[in-house]
Amino acid sequence: GAVVSQHPSRVICKSGTSVKIECRSLDFQATTMFWYRQFPKQSLMLMATSNEGSKATYEQGVEKDKFLINHASLTLSTLTVTSAHPEDSSFYICSAGIQGGSYGYTFGSGTRLTVV
C-alpha cells in the first residue's frame, strides 16, 4: 500500500531556531499533502494543504510566514517551523493525497517537536 515516510520522528530545538520536517511518498505520487498539528489531548487540526508546484493554502489562524510549506515535487513536501517558540511544541503529522483520489488516508508517522 501507499507509504509516507516522515522525518524526523522527534526533535528538540532551542527557541528561535528553525526546524524542517519532511514527508516523502515512497511508492506513489502525492499531488496533495495535508499538514496537521495535534496538541496533547486535542484533535488533529489541519494547518495547511499543499499542492505540488503551487502555494500552500493555510487554515485560518495559521501563520504562513511561520510555518513554511514547500511541495516542490510529487514525492516530497516539507514543513519548516521558523523561529520556533515553546508554544509550537506539538505533534506534527502529514497526510498524502493522490490526484483523483479521495481523502488522503495515508499518514506519515508524525514528528514530536519540543522547543526549549
Added chain:
Amino acid sequence: RKEVEQDPGPFNVPEGATVAFNCTYSNSASQSFFWYRQDCRKEPKLLMSVYSSGNEDGRFTAQLNRASQYISLLIRDSKLSDSATYLCVVTYTGRRALTFGSGTRLQVQP
C-alpha cells in the same frame, strides 16, 4: 461549537466487555465518515468507514444516522490490544482534508 464532537472518556472496561462510542457532527454538508484509531501519539490509522446502512468488521460495528448527524462505533469482546484513542472523522463536500474529533480514549483492563 466543534465540528465533530466526541466524549473524551476515558472508558475503562474489562476484557470481554462491549463498549460503544458516539460522535456528533455539526455540518450537514458532511459527505463521508470514518473511525480511526490512534495509539500513543502515533499516526492515526483507518479502522473503518461508516455507512448509513451500518457496517461490521469482525468485532467492530459502525453506524451512521444522517438525520441526527450521529455516528457510533461498537466494539464487542474487547481485547487489551483495543486500548487506544478512537477518532471520529468526517469529510465535507469540496474539502478533501479530514476533520477529526478529539477522540475517545479506551482502556481495556485485564
